[in-house]
Amino acid sequence: MLATAFSAISALLLIxxxxxxxxxxxxxxxxxxxxxxxxDWQPQAGKFGIFPMVAASLWVTLGAMVVGVPLGVAGAVFxxxxxxxxxxxxxKPTIELLAAxxxxxxxxxxxxxxxxxxxxxxxxxxxxxxAGSIILxxxxxxxxxxxxxxxxxxxxxxxxxxxxxxxxxxxQTIHMVTVRAAKSGIIASIILGMGRAIGETMAVIMVAGNAxxxxxxxxxxxxxxxxxIALEMSYATGLHRQALFATGVVLFLVIVILNxxxxxxxxxxxxxx
Amino acid sequence: MxxxxxxxxxxxxxxxxGATLLTLVVLVFIIVFVLxxxxxxxxxxxxxSNSQDMGRAxxxxxxxxxxxxxxxxxxxxxxxxxxxxxVYLTEYSLETRxxxxxxxxxxxxxxxxxxxxxLFGFIFFVTxxxxxWSILSGGLTLAFxxxxxxxxxSEEAIKAVPKSYRQVxxxxxxxxxxxxxxxxxxxxxxxxxxxxxxxxxxxxxxTAAVIFTAGSSLRLPSSIFDSTRTMAVHFYILARExxxxxxxxxxxxxxxxxxxxxxxxxxxxxxRFIAKRT
Numbered sequence: 318m319l320a321t322a323f324s325a326i327s328a329l330l331l332i333x334x335x336x337x338x339x340x341x342x343x344x345x346x347x348x349x350x351x352x353x354x355x356x357d358w359q360p361q362a363g364k365f366g367i368f369p370m371v372a373a374s375l376w377v378t379l380g381a382m383v384v385g386v387p388l389g390v391a392g393a394v395f396x397x398x399x400x401x402x403x404x405x406x407x408x409k410p411t412i413e414l415l416a417a418x419x420x421x422x423x424x425x426x427x428x429x430x431x432x433x434x435x436x437x438x439x440x441x442x443x444x445x446x447x448a449g450s451i452i453l454x455x456x457x458x459x460x461x462x463x464x465x466x467x468x469x470x471x472x473x474x475x476x477x478x479x480x481x482x483x484x485x486x487x488x489q490t491i492h493m494v495t496v497r498a499a500k501s502g503i504i505a506s507i508i509l510g511m512g513r514a515i516g517e518t519m520a521v522i523m524v525a526g527n528a529x530x531x532x533x534x535x536x537x538x539x540x541x542x543x544x545x546i547a548l549e550m551s552y553a554t555g556l557h558r559q560a561l562f563a564t565g566v567v568l569f570l571v572i573v574i575l576n577x578x579x580x581x582x583x584x585x586x587x588x589x590x
Numbered sequence: 591m592x593x594x595x596x597x598x599x600x601x602x603x604x605x606x607x608g609a610t611l612l613t614l615v616v617l618v619f620i621i622v623f624v625l626x627x628x629x630x631x632x633x634x635x636x637x638x639s640n641s642q643d644m645g646r647a648x649x650x651x652x653x654x655x656x657x658x659x660x661x662x663x664x665x666x667x668x669x670x671x672x673x674x675x676x677v678y679l680t681e682y683s684l685e686t687r688x689x690x691x692x693x694x695x696x697x698x699x700x701x702x703x704x705x706x707x708x709l710f711g712f713i714f715f716v717t718x719x720x721x722x723w724s725i726l727s728g729g730l731t732l733a734f735x736x737x738x739x740x741x742x743x744s745e746e747a748i749k750a751v752p753k754s755y756r757q758v759x760x761x762x763x764x765x766x767x768x769x770x771x772x773x774x775x776x777x778x779x780x781x782x783x784x785x786x787x788x789x790x791x792x793x794x795x796x797t798a799a800v801i802f803t804a805g806s807s808l809r810l811p812s813s814i815f816d817s818t819r820t821m822a823v824h825f826y827i828l829a830r831e832x833x834x835x836x837x838x839x840x841x842x843x844x845x846x847x848x849x850x851x852x853x854x855x856x857x858x859x860x861x862r863f864i865a866k867r868t
Contacts, residue, residue, distance in 0.1 A: 319678060319682075321670070321671050321674040321675055321678070322674065322675045322678035322679065322682075322683075322692060323675075323692065323695075324671040324672070324675055324737060325675060325692065325695045325696040325699050325737055325738060325741055326691060326692055326694075326695030326696075326699075328695075328699055328734045328737060329695045329698055329699045329702075330695075331710075331714070332699075332702065332706065332707070332710045332734070335710055335713050335714050335718075336706065336709055336710055336713070339709075339713050387609065388609050388612065388613050389613070391605065391606045391609035391610065392606075392609055392610040392613045394606055395603075395606035395607055395609065395610040396610060399603060399606065399607070400610075408614070410857050412613075412614075412617065413857075414850065414853055414854070414857070415617045415620075415621075417788075417791050417792070417795065417849050417850070417853045418620065418621070418795070418846065418849065419794075419795030419796070419797065419822050419825075419845060419846075419849060420795070420797065421795075421797050421822055421825055421826045421829070421842075422620070422624060422795075422825075422842055422845065422846060423620065424826075424829075425624075425825070425829050425838070425842060426620050426623060426624070428829065429623075430623065455616055455617070455620075458613055458616075458617070459617075462613070485595075486595045486596065486598075486599045487599060488595070488598060488599035488602040488603070489595060489598075489599075491602075492602075509701065512701050512703075513701075513703075515703070516701075516702070516703020516704070516705065516706070517703065518703065518704065518705040518797075518798040519797045519798055519826060522830070523826075523829070523830060543703065543705045543798075546705055546709065547705055547708070547798055547801075550708075550709070550712070550802055551801075551802075561709075562709060562713070565705070565706055565709045568703070568705075568706065569702070569706055572701060572702060572703060572706070573698060573701075573702075575701075576697065576698050576701035577694075577698065579701075580694065580697045580698070
């Protein structure tokens with residue numbers, strides 16, 4: 318029992334060990350600076366600078382936040398404070414169910430519906446930073462909404478009653494009391510959503526256009542770190558493959574840091590209760 | 591000029607309500623869109639006949655088999671590990687540094703993106719353990735991926751079994767293990783099954799972790815050492831390489847229905863479980 322109890326943590330360590338073991342020697346050999354900050358990605362010529370992909374991942378994630386966070390938090394506040402409980406008991410599981418829709422399906426919708434709209438009305442190739450941001454923004458909605466609702470509902474009823482008794486309106490109570498009290502949980506939901514956006518692969522490959530260059534407008538096609546790994550992994554060998562694992566190391570570290578911050582934020586809230 | 595609080599409130603409700611409505615409309619649109627385009631393609635013949643010409647014609651039978659086998663294998667590995675971890679965390683340990691580390695590891699593992707699982711599975715199972723692109727490699731990789739889900743839901747389910755059940759069992763002279771086996775696990779079962787269903791749901795929809803570990807062979811597998819292709823991977827290849835948009839929609843619709851059915855069963859079980867407890 319004790320041996321199996323450490324299954325999850327051993328799994329995590331095993332994953333870290335193998336990814337790092339395969340990627341880290343490459344980073345040392347190639348130089349961290351050249352690897353992270355050079356824009357020259359030409360595997361055939363032995364050039365492995367992932368800066369365009371780092372920039373793309375950051376921009377796409379930022380875009381997803383701009384799309385997903387306001388909608389998600391607004392939805393969570395509305396559902397937990399203005400919607401009758403029985404209705405909410407139906408809507409919340411429905412929204413959580415949507416987290417289970419495979420990412421390839423979101424990507425496909427992006428290709429079939431969103432990209433043509435962008436191409437027609439805004440110009441550019443359609444498959445772009447903008448399309449990637451919108452699709453990822455939609456994909457993180459269930460995460461943001463579900464965890465935010467939990468933390469808003471965990472705010473003691475007496476806080477609201479106190480505020481209302483002082484003559485505040487419902488809305489004043491929400492933005493001055495409830496949302497502030499639920500802040501750490503809402504932030505955790507945003508960070509977890511961010512982790513999901515950075516780590517998402519298939520949907521981004523399908524909608525973001527995959528061009529290796531630093532984007533100059535939201536209509537430019539981009540290739541994220543995850544897309545870079547998935548697109549080239551099937552045929553990469555030798556140094557090229559090691560470079561892809563090194564990309565994985567960068568991604569892994571970013572995600573673990575983000576997750577730790579989110580987990581701490583959630584823990585602190587629980588501890589405070 | 592100061593706007594009256596009553597008007598700000600109305601404005602806030604309108605904006606928040608609008609955002610909520612937009613969210614729901616977008617999410618429902620995605621499902622309806624895929625089902626509307628895909629369901630006309632789905633038929634018994636589509637589900638149970640072999641793929642021809644790279645999936646351009648014929649059905650999706652081999653991918654259906656792959657989609658059943660991979661999650662099944664993943665569950666067979668992850669369920670015993672996950673459930674015993676949950677039993678250890680709830681029944682056999684006090685809150686110590688060790689349990690904190692286990693919980694942190696579980697939460698962290700839950701957030702690792704699937705492409706990292708794919709990379710890991712490729713280098714560990716496919717290459718280092720030389721299992722090749724196979725059902726075995728894919729299933730084991732998925733087992734790693736769904737382990738946190740199973741641990742968390744099992745832990746919740748076990749915690750929900752009332753303390754008095756344990757006290758009665760102990761007072762009758764049962765050992766801790768007998769109590770776990772005869773009292774706690776049977777009572778926590780619906781909750782544990784919920785976790786297993788959620789794990790299956792996630793495995794069915796997975797692409798990035800599967801494509802690099804189970805490969806994408808469209809042939810019917812004859813053993814767990816053969817490569818296979820799941821519906822999600824098949825759909826990805828059909829859509830991305832523009833092989834057949836008709837079959838892509840059909841596969842997507844089948845995939846969505848499968849995932850929704852599995853997840854709805856999970857929620858239904860959880861709901862019944864909670865209703866019974868309170």
